[in-house]
Amino acid sequence: MSRLLPCPFCGGSPEIDEYQEAAFKAAWMVTRLRCVDCFVQVTTAGQDAATVTTRWNKRVNSHDALVKALVLIAAFKGKTIFSMEPEYRLGAHAAYEQAADIAIDALAVFQNNQGSEAK
Numbered sequence: 001m002s003r004l005l006p007c008p009f010c011g012g013s014p015e016i017d018e019y020q021e022a023a024f025k026a027a028w029m030v031t032r033l034r035c036v037d038c039f040v041q042v043t044t045a046g047q048d049a050a051t052v053t054t055r056w057n058k059r060v061n062s063h064d065a066l067v068k069a070l071v072l073i074a075a076f077k078g079k080t081i082f083s084m085e086p087e088y089r090l091g092a093h094a095a096y097e098q099a100a101d102i103a104i105d106a107l108a109v110f111q112n113n114q115g116s117e118a119k
Contacts, residue, residue: 002050004033005057012037014056016049067110073103 004014016033031052034041044052 002053002057004053005059007035007038007040008059009040010035010038016053018049021045063110067107070103070107070110074100074107 004016006012007014012035014033014035016031018029018031021028021030028045029048030043030045031047031049032041032043033052033056042052042056
């Protein structure tokens with residue numbers, strides 16, 4: 001398996017573990033990869049550690065890809081999450097609102113930087 005690159009969000013140390021999950025007479029392998037510094041986490045079912053490591057290590061250096069991701073996150077602003085259980089909606093909604101605010105601020109910075117680069 002490849003070495004894990006540092007966390008793309010904080011530069012921290014990632015760790016990976018695999019464990020068996022079972023429910024309703026079925027079992028599957030779960031792989032969890034998380035940063036021990038900022039606690040960002042990716043949890044997948046049915047993907048082995050090598051696949052998750054490859055995906056974690058993928059880095060996009062394209063300005064356009066980053067702007068596209070920020071636009072998608074910003075689109076969550078004001079949206080309600082109905083697919084979750086009611087007791088989880090409020091916390092998830094607050095997290096989406098916070099992510100959308102950060103994305104909107106980041107987009108403004110990008111737009112300002114593009115304007116100053118054109119001068």
